[in-house]
Amino acid sequence: MNRFNLNKYKKVLLLTFLIAAEAAAFPGDLISIKDRSGNPIPHAVVHIGKDSVFAVSREGAFEIPPQLGPNQWVEITALGYDSRLIQVKELHLVTTLNLQEKIGQLGEVVVSATRTDRSVENLPMPVTIIGRKQIQETGGMRLSEVLREQTGLQVVGNHGSGLQMQGLSSDYILILLDGEPLIGRTAGTFDLDRISVSNIERIEVLRGPSSAIYGSEAMAGVINIITKNSQKKVTATLESRYRSFNTLDVSGEVGLNKEDWNLYAFFNRFSTDGFDLTPGEPGKTQSPYQANTAQIKLGRKMNKWDLKVYGRFYSENSDNIMQVVDGTTRQLVDMTGDRLELNLNPTVSFRPNENWLLTMRSMSSVFETNTLMEFQEDRKVLDEQDFRQNYHRTELQVDHQLDSKQLLTIGMGHLAETVSATRYDDDNRFDAGYIFLQHQWDPTGKWNIVTGVRGDLHSQYGERLSPKISGMYAFSDSFSWQMSLGAGFKAPDFRQLLLNFNNAAAGYYVFGANMVQAGIERLQAQGLVQQLLLDPTQFGQLQAESSQAINTGFRWKISKDLLFQGNFFQNNISNLIETAPVARLASGQNAFSYFNIANVITRGAELDWTYRITDDLQLSFGYMLLDARDLDVMDRISNGEIFRRDSQNRTQRVNRSDYGGLFNRSRHSGNIKISYKEPYSGINVALRGIYRGRFGFGDINGNLILDDPAEYAKGLTSWNLTLNKSLQNGILVEVGGFNLTNQTNIYDPTNPGTMLFLGAKLPLHQVLHSN
Amino acid sequence: MNKMNGLLTGLLGLTIFTNCETNDDDQPEIILDAVTVENIHAPNDVIDRATGEVTEVRPFRYFSLEKNELVESQGGNWDVGFKGTTIIVNSGTSGSGSARAAVVSGIFDELDEVPASASFVSDGSGGMAIPTGSGNGWYNYNSSTRVISPIPGRILLFKTNGGNYAKVEILSYYQNNPPLAEVSSGTTPGAFYTFRYILQPDGSKNF
Secondary structure (H helix, E strand, C coil): CCCCCCCCCCCCCCCCCCCCCCHHHCCCCEEEEEECCCCECCCCEEEECCCEEEECCCCCEEECCCCCCCCCEEEEECCCECCEEEEHHHHCCCCEEEECECHHHCCCEECCCCCCCEEHHHCCCCEEEECHHHHHHHCCCEHHHHHCCCCCEEEEECCCEEEEECCECHHHEEEEECCEECCCCECCECCHHHCECCCEEEEEEEECCCHHHHCCCCCCEEEEEEECCCCCCEEEEEEEEEECCCEEEEEEEEEEEECCEEEEEEEEEEEECCECCCCCCCCCCECCEEEEEEEEEEEEECCCEEEEEEEEEEEEEEEEEEEEEECCEEEEEEEEEEEEEEEEEEEEEECCCCCEEEEEEEEEEEEEEEEEEEECCCCCEEEEEEEEEEEEEEEEEEEEEEECCEEEEEEEEEEEEEEEECCCCCCEEEEEEEEEEEEEECCCCCEEEEEEEEEEEECCCEEEEEEEEEEEEECCCCEEEEEEEEEEEECCCHHHHHCEEEECCCCEEEECCCCHHHHHHHHHHCCCEEEECCCHHHCCCCCCEEEEEEEEEEEEEEECCEEEEEEEEEEEEEEEEEEEEEEEECCCCEEEEEEEEEEEEEEEEEEEEEEEEECCEEEEEEEEEEEEEEHHHHHHHHCCCCEEECCCCCEEECCHHHCCCCCCCECEEEEEEEEEECCCCCEEEEEEEEEECCEECCCCCCCCCCCCHHHEECCEEEEEEEEEEECCCCCEEEEEEECCCCCCCCCCCCCCCCEEEEEEEEEHHHHHHHC | CCCEECCCHHHHHHHHHHHHCCCCCCCCCCCCCCEEEEEEECCCCEECCCCCCEEECCCCEEEECCCCEEECCCCCCCCEEEECCEEEECCCCCCCCCCEEEEEECCHHHCCECCCCCCCECCECCECCCCCCCCCCCEEEECCCCEEEECCCEEEEEECCCCCEEEEEEEEEECCCCCHHHCCCCCCCEEEEEEEEEEECCCCCEC
16 A cells, blocks of 8 residues: 555556456346445445456445456455455345444544655554544534543633644644634734634644755644535524524535536624633633634646645634732723734646646735723823734745655745734834755554654744654554654744833833844943943844654554554753843843743653444543743752742752643643444534643742642633434434533632533535425 | 841840950850841832933832931941842942942851951942852842742841941841742732841950
């Protein structure tokens, strides 16, 4: 089997059958290939002997060829399914053959890991696929609700719902939409609530640094969101869910396929009243907001050419109130916020022959936010902030199949970014060029190796070289071990480079690395600087944050219904950027800038068990162990330089064993999931228990590190249940709830407590057709 | 008003011993007990949030470490003054006295002498004896919870106007010295200094 399908579909040998003389062999018997739910598998392939291979019809059926002996073996294969071997004499006894899906999505094709199609099973790096069925079973509306149920992924509230992977925060996780990077971060966080799930076909979760093909940001891993395509001639679906907190989600989609054209259009409207974890205080924990998402995908497939244009639009507006305390006076402030995002992504692929594939793609994005805070009393403006980012990337990728065992990928691209914001000076522009190389090699059936390297040349932070090597060895059909070594980096963000901020009330200044020289000179000229705390030659020397990581683990198919997967990882991250004072001011306050200061290590294990007890009942467990710590803090503790306060506020020395690592990381987390199809009623039941262990929420005892039991938020388990049933004409109805035992924690602002929902999906094309 | 728990037994004992005992070799070790001073209320100037301009200037609260009492005016015999998060010493730009201060790291109870490395300075235009700003001197400011917390392990050393050394540990910036876990910036009254100190009245550097 071709592992890295440059030719996406297997070479199909269509045999012509000349004679049907011997009627005894029952030629002409029609056998349907179906999955366990009874849906035809149109991409199944029939193998007879060594040379005879042919595809089934579009309806998923084939005729038994004549002249086959009764003891002749026939093998049916299909991507994503366990293959099936059967003798001709048995084949004559049936009209339908069912194939079983590979357990744990092992058969799924992954794009993001190598930028070529490759099945999970054969990837030498840890990848998880979240399929449509699982997304549906979650009953979620926004991406955060789907991702938080996955082993090893946490959703952390910090300027939006940000993802955490392998102990690294949202800043270090690249989010792709159909393979192209999404922009728009607030304080480093990519807010997952910006993404509606109704048009998502599947999600690829790639763990470990992938800067070797994606460059900056892909330090902890990559999330690739793959949206739906129109598969059938005409589809039109309406879908809606309503849940607690007056939250309504309505989607509509239309798909058309005509000759070589296809079109898919999607619209989603989301609105919520928000929720409040601190009812005693003014304002809500989550602001009420409304969001609209629209997407259009247009494609044309011709013989050697494949053209696509994808467009996406997102708008959001929110409002909230907060209280400003100034001494003894308390004033209420109205806050409103808007966000707007636009993406346009055309792609052209050309396949001159089966050994070459050329792809030219570009992504143009705009991201805008503005927030306004006004005192309720006199409408005086407390703060107003605008932000606008333009991003444009053009890329050429060439895939060349050197021979049946080697696939070479070469890519190069250019990106340009501009940014303007209230707290930045003027317009700012960055340019970068890059080139990447990747070699995929399957020396034998047991081994495979993927090597890659990427070079980035950036107008801001200079050159970077990011190598990665991954290999897998299959000890047997059921057990394989993989290992991946890679380097990752993250370029300084806009804030770290461009910020020019003065907190008038508190009297301090913060300058981005590009601004600090001029900023300090200006303050000196004004006579405001009392003492420089750093040599000015160090100003503006901001490097990219970088990491070196190892991921190693196994896939063990204990039986065809029992899969055990594990991954062990360690990320050594250096040059982490933090603020540090650069000058002491006459006012007694400081001026700050950004510097490469901290070194952090994160390591742990991600384990997943999947057990298919029967076709209708599946059970899975996931567990993650995480240890994330600041190495400089460790050194300072060893040197006896860190202290803390007891309950009478007296000083004690901190011991190594007191140190709990980085804030907001749970040492233990896990999940249990049961998926059951009740055979009589046809109701699907999906029950999930999602555990997030205790985590440090912030410093209490004054030493800024996590070392005191009072600094931990308690762990909790969220029990989520979804029931759904498909009716005859394709209508799906569902009901369910999140966090049924109502466990909340004021330190997790993304968890509102119990939410109940009901929903329905109406495939108009089927309903109208059947009437 | 401020309540002061002056437990000066050590100090009294010292007086008694110096009076009755003349043989230095047999002099028993003198144990100095720490004095805890509670709730010196020292609110900061009133600042217009939008412009950063001071709209109402408030006075410093002056304190004598020698006498363990507040001093009414800047002209009095005080050693240390408080206003908001700023701590001044009576010398240089802050006063006409000769008090000096140094900041060192360590555990209050373990610090049994003034380290040789401690450099006692006056307040000046080049910087305050106890540096101001979060993380520099005696406190950290948490911008998300807006809580001021005394940096654990920071000990303030003073040389008083009277020439004696004292070690001071700021315990709390909030009223009635609550555990930090119970402090909420919105509801706990701030700018209430609680600290403990030991003054060595014999002029030596030992505590």
